[in-house]
Amino acid sequence: MKPQVIIIGRPNVGKSTLFNRLVGKKLALVDDQPGVTRDRRMGDAEIAGLQFTIVDTAGWEDEDDLTLPGRMRKQTEASLEGADAALFVIDARAGLTPLDEEIARYLRENEVPIVLVANKAEGSAGESGVLESYSLGLGEPVALSAEHGEGIADLFAGLWPIIGEKADAAEETADYEAEFDEDAPLGPLKLAIVGRPNAGKSTLINRLLGEDRLLTGPEAGITRDSIAIDWKWTDPKAGPDDDGEREIRLIDTAGMRKKRNVTEKLEKLSVADARRAVDFAEVVVLLLDATQGLEHQDLKIASLALEEGRALMIAINKWDIAGQGGHDTPSGLFNGIKAALHDGLAQVRGVPLFAVSAKTGKGLDTMLSAAFELRENWSKRVPTAALNRWFDDAMEANPPPAPGGRRIKLRYITQVGTRPPRFVIFGTRLDALPKSYERYLVNGIRAKLGFDAVPVRVSLKSPKNPYNANKGGGGNYSGGSDKT
Structure with a gap:
């Protein structure tokens, strides 16, 4: 494993800016107000x-x-366990504060090697803060500017004596495995947990991990960044020749409220980060609160996942207290939500629905097992011959209409992509094909070819007449017009 380096410091000293600088991407949310990262x-x-x-x-x-x-x-303190080094960041322009001194005392009591970082040291304004930081007793500070990238070479000089040997060993191991491991497993299942605030997303992930990895509590909107955690799950239904170990990348996201209720800049950034998490996921779990039922905002979040082409499943959380204080029985609540989803998500019928409890762990193994099956369908490719046999049977059972007495001709179909499955149908007069017939074909693909509740993309393509706008001639059709 690569050496692990923790960034520690009081609020608003530029920890997330330094993080983004070191990873080379703007992964962590950054804002002027303190306490953005949680x-x-x-x-x-x-x-x-x-x-x-x-x-x-x-x-x-x-x-x-x-x-x-x-x-x-407490989450920050827990992060020091097993760390190989810590970057203690102070604000050179603000100088030392009593809180900086308290953190330094705590770090000196731990065995983790410390590199003192005086951030915001560009120009002359940070010189006094850099000199003042020597009094912390943590050695020579590294003066840098995370925002401008100054002083990163000095940070290398501070880290290399601590983690250089382990980093080299990890790199050699990775090169060896890449060269010789011919039976390397497939990539981890990218599973994003989305939903409204306080639905229990972070609590559910903590339950799966078996530790308080993510911050939780009664306050709505605790999660701000989308946090990805690599994890290995043991499938209890694995066969005797299978160890059942499955790799999953769990992605926790910020709660998504109605757009008109999102007014603060930071919440807008958090929601945008959650949307990006959906883009990078393979399977999206929409988590509902059993005590609140299904709301219009839930359907909007589900539609977002489907529009992005992600495989969708829905879990009703807090099932251990479902029906308490209300008139609905648990079974009535489940069937009511199922019926509402059938009506509200017309573009995909039969989205998998599960009753779970992040508190007790009920239904979580069943949900994860179904997520792997859903990804398999989402990634499936149908052979062209089998696809066109289904296509011919579908048109024989229900021929395309003939508006104005002129029949619409659908010639053949091909699958052009997966994740999500994408198909192109070739024919003539496709502009006149009713939406109802398109839905008939899409529903047939799902029902007959095993795509179930997976979002399916179907494009219609008509050949152009080469004599209409081309110079010269030629007997081959080229180009085409699309209707999706």
């Missing part, structure tokens, strides 16, 4: 060939453990 975020970092895993953490605050800032601090 959960640990990991990324692959590299400085002059030195490769390591960098971990961004929440700002360290001196608050009671039961408060939100206190719980954020």
Whole structure:
């Protein structure tokens, strides 16, 4: 494994900006207000060939453990366990604060090697803060500007004596495995958990991991960044010749409220980050709150996932308290949500629906097993011969209409892509083909070819007449017009 380096410091000293600089991407949300980061975020970092895993953490605050800032601090403390080094970041322009000194005392009591980083040291404004930081007793500070990229070479010099040997060993191991491991498993299932605020997304992931990896609590909107966590799940239904170990990349996302209710800049950034997480997922789990049922916003989130071509499944969380304080029985609630989904998601029928409990673990193994099956369907390719046999049978059972007495001719179909499955139908007079017939074909693809609730894309393509706008002639059709 690559060496792991933790970034620690009080709020608003530029930890997330440094994280983004080291990973080379704007992965972590950055804003002027303190306390933007709440959960640990990991990324692959590299400085002059030195490769390591960098971990961004929440700002360290001196608050009671039961408060939100206190719980954020406990998450940061937990991140030090197993770390190979820590970057203690201070704000050189603001100078040392009592909180900086308290963090330094805590770090000196731990065995993790510390590299002191004086950020925002560009220009003369940070000189006094850099000199002042020597008093912390953590050695010579690395003066840098995470925003402008200044001083990163000095950071390399501070980290190399601590993690250089382990980084080299990890790189050699990775090269060996890449060259010789012919039976390397497929990539992990990218599973994004989405939903409205306080549906229990972070709690569900913590339950799966068996640890309090993500910050949770009664406050709505705790999660801000989309956090990806690599994890191995053991399938209880695996056969005797299968160890059942499945790789999953769990992606926690910020809660998505109605657009008109999102007014603050930071929440807009969080929702945009959640949308990007959906783009990179393979299977999306929409988590509902059993105590609130299905709302219009849930259908909008589901539609977003389907529009992006992701495989969708829906889980009703808090099933252990379903029906309490209300008139609906659990079975009535389940059937009611199922019927509402049938009406509200007309573009995909039969989306998998599960009753789960992040608190007790009910239904989570069943949900994960179904997610792998759904990804398999989402990635499936149908042989052209079998596809056109189905196509011929579908047209024989229900021929295309003949508006104005002129029949629409559908010649053949081919699959042009997967993830999601994409098909192109070739024919003539396709502009006149009714939407109802298109739906008939899409529903047939799902029902007869095993795509079930997977979003399917079908495009219609008509050949152009080469004599209409081309110079010369030629007997071959070229180009085409699309109708999707």
